[in-house]
Amino acid sequence: MTIFITAYDRSPDGGKGLARDTRVRWALEEVGQAYEVRPVSMRAMKEPAHLALHPFGQIPTYEEGDLALFETGAIVFHIAEQRAGLLPEDANARARAITWMFAALNTVEPPILELANARLLEGDKPWSRERIPLVAERVRNRLDPLSARLGNAEWLDGAFSAGDLLMVSVLLRLKPSGLLGEFPKLAAYVARGEARPAYQRAFAAQLAANTGSKPPAG
């Protein structure tokens, strides 16, 4: 059964890999599952056909036969549940990997999004210069304990899992801020994620879609 996902026809980041379809592409690559991409314009995202798939008018979505899903975390989880490679078999280890998925999206990403909003949506406001350091401090308040927990381990809890996939993806958003450089263990962790062949293929595919270049032959 063919899997269809949606992505921006032109990502606002121009192909830096920060649009959320990259997370889904990465998960599909990790489990070795082929997929097709349906590009959607910013305008079409807010039209009824797309809203029927994604109530918040965003990307990515996921379709497989009569199943239609939205919300990146849920799609990555569905892929991880259906196919081997992203969740451990041991029940307790599996529950802990799922914990890191939620921690990435509900504990670590919100202050990172707030920092992104402070720059993108409020960068021209008179308070911007004074406020950004306050928001950056809230991000550090998450990165500090995350770095302490990771320590010198390769991944957050044993083998690479969907929890690492989402945590690395969330941390990647910090690259332009320079904050990651303050946490060398986290910077090295993100670099290990980016070095995975599955990430490389996912990144190349979204870059090709955004620049019109051909992805490297797989």
Next chain:
Amino acid sequence: MTIFITAYDRSPDGGKGLARDTRVRWALEEVGQAYEVRPVSMRAMKEPAHLALHPFGQIPTYEEGDLALFETGAIVFHIAEQRAGLLPEDANARARAITWMFAALNTVEPPILELANARLLEGDKPWSRERIPLVAERVRNRLDPLSARLGNAEWLDGAFSAGDLLMVSVLLRLKPSGLLGEFPKLAAYVARGEARPAYQRAFAAQLAANTGSKPPAG
């Protein structure tokens, strides 16, 4: 096997039910699972014993035999997976319910948290009065499509699920802001959630813990 969760010894909201242990209590009540609560002080949350359970030094945590989990969404999901009542049996319906769990926590809650931060952490800043309406508008940008999708349905997708439990919990944070009143369908949805006997029991239990009153005999 006894289930232990952690909660604030005194919740910062004084028992309004907004601390995240309420979400876990509610899930446990929905599936009819007894539990014990270990109260933790703000200071103890940042000490090594608690950090070993919860790397970000927060509550709630969940312990069951040799399994230890943190992160509310993951705990609610674990409860929903282990016991009947919070996830549909049909595979596609189950995947959609999980989608709403992630949507509540990663799409709807972040702007609501940002609004809470704007009031709680930046209420005394010179930009507060001008900025709060901007952040409130970001919340409306989520509530509007959520209300449209819910329409006149009782719950988000068929029977009440863990997705509704988390969405109602997230929306409850908006009560003091008055924003919910602008969306009568969502206000009624939240009221339906609050009216559930399992929510009532969870709320009463956290209130009793915070005020020293006795919970009603179950």
